[in-house]
Amino acid sequence: MHMNPLPESRASWPSWADFLQRRGLAHLAAWILEAAGPLTTIGAQLLYFGEPLLRPSFSHTQVDRLADLLADDNELRAFVTFLRAGEKS
Numbered sequence: 001m002h003m004n005p006l007p008e009s010r011a012s013w014p015s016w017a018d019f020l021q022r023r024g025l026a027h028l029a030a031w032i033l034e035a036a037g038p039l040t041t042i043g044a045q046l047l048y049f050g051e052p053l054l055r056p057s058f059s060h061t062q063v064d065r066l067a068d069l070l071a072d073d074n075e076l077r078a079f080v081t082f083l084r085a086g087e088k089s
Helices: 013-022 026-036 039-054 060-071 073-088
Strands: none
Touching (some): 013 026
16 A cells, blocks of 8 residues: 655654654653643744754754644644554554
8 A cells, every 4th residue: 555645744743753652752742732722822932933042953944843733733633643643553
């Protein structure tokens, strides 16, 4: 079966999920993302404004993709689903 590649906005998801799963944090991260609700929008804004300070450790693309994810409720729910699906495999 041929799987379609993830859209560009979701290209980081497998590496994020792998990072969290290797550290045993996938379940906790999914729970926090679900429980945070409207606070995720504030988190996105903090990432947008704090991006210059994060640049030494994270690329502009990584910060932007994470901020975009936090700002979009549909994408956030999709990422939580993606994260939980990876826990089962």
